[in-house]
Amino acid sequence: MNPNQSADNLDLFNCRRLPARLTIEQVALLLGFQVYEILILVRQGKIKCVNFQSRNSRKFFHGQYILKLAEDGDFVEKASKSVAKSVRENNRKVEPTIQSLSV
Numbered sequence: 001m002n003p004n005q006s007a008d009n010l011d012l013f014n015c016r017r018l019p020a021r022l023t024i025e026q027v028a029l030l031l032g033f034q035v036y037e038i039l040i041l042v043r044q045g046k047i048k049c050v051n052f053q054s055r056n057s058r059k060f061f062h063g064q065y066i067l068k069l070a071e072d073g074d075f076v077e078k079a080s081k082s083v084a085k086s087v088r089e090n091n092r093k094v095e096p097t098i099q100s101l102s103v
Contacts, residue, residue: 018063021050027061031070037083044086046079 027047028035041047042059047069050060069075 018067020063021060022063022066024059024061027066030066031076031079033079033083040083040086041079044082046075046082 022030024035024038027033028038031038033041038047042049047061048065050062051057
């Protein structure tokens with residue numbers, strides 16, 4: 001972890017008004033998810049990007065939209081379950097491959 005990153009996180013939480021455009025790292029911090037989990041939610045269409053063009057493009061999100069999601073308990077619960085399900089499914093796909101390599 002970058003030492004300046006914790007200071008940046010504190011600045012984000014202490015700002016009076018969020019920027020209009022948030023990075024994926026800021027969104028992960030505000031919603032309490034990891035960055036890879038935010039990417040899963042974007043792929044599933046549960047979180048909308050401001051500029052979603054391709055998988056490799058830098059993603060930005062509208063600040064007020066993210067604040068509304070953070071305050072919505074139903075969204076947080078459904079998103080958490082959806083991410084857990086996606087990770088579980090991906091792990092199931094990987095496990096047989098790992099077992100066949102070890103034999």
